[in-house]
Amino acid sequence: MNLTKEELRVRILFCRRMLIPERVREKSECIKNRFFSLAMLDECANVFVYISDNKGEVETKSVIHTLFQKGKKVWIPRVAGNELIWHLVNEDRIQQLKNNSWGIEEPLPEWQPSTNKAFEKTICIVPGIVFDRRGYRIGHGKGFFDRFLSKNRQCISVGFCYRFQMVVLCPRKSWDIPVDWIITEDNVFHPLSSL
DSSP, X not given: OOOOHHHHHHHHHHHHHTSOHHHXXXXXXHHXXXXXTOGXXXXXXXXXXXXXXXXXXXXXXXXXXXXXXXXXXEEEEEEETTEEEEEEEOTTGGGSOEEXXXXXXXXXXXXXXXXXXXXXXXXXXXXXXXXXXXXXXXXSXXXXXXXXXXXXXXXXXXXXXXXXXXXXXXXXXXXXXXXXXXXXXXXXXOHHHHO
16 A cells, blocks of 8 residues: 555654654664764765754754764754755854744854855755655655755755654655665665665
8 A cells, every 4th residue: 555645754753753762862873873984974074954853853963063073064954934044053052042933943043154055065964754765755845955955966965764764665746856865773875876
């Protein structure tokens, strides 16, 4: 039986919300370690990364702090209309984020500089509810990351998810943009080499 995007979204979100905080921390730490083992990270000065939603999503604050330690420039998104605006943050500013209408922490609008363009040799860590081995994903349906990635094809996109969020095939539309890499707690997938 083929499930629709919404059916997959509801099922996987339910499973994700059932994770106890300790399991989220354990799995997120494994994903973080796999991410930092990627050789391409050495060549990238800028990392665009989402802030996790505290509802079972792969935790990213620890990733951000390690990026600071490694001297990377860290960019965090803020929703502005239908777009993501990315703000350069430091260790002080990461403590000053404010919750948006979805309860997700984001930079303050007055913070500068900001950009909606990625730079050369930039990694963008992408959230998702469901992923498949081709790199396609199902998010919350707002299209923020698809729009950003479609305008920034040179950006190396990396999806973070748990093993149970992987499915054989995600239903997709023509405007859906696949990620370049997917990292789970026990594997790293490079979708183009998995086809």
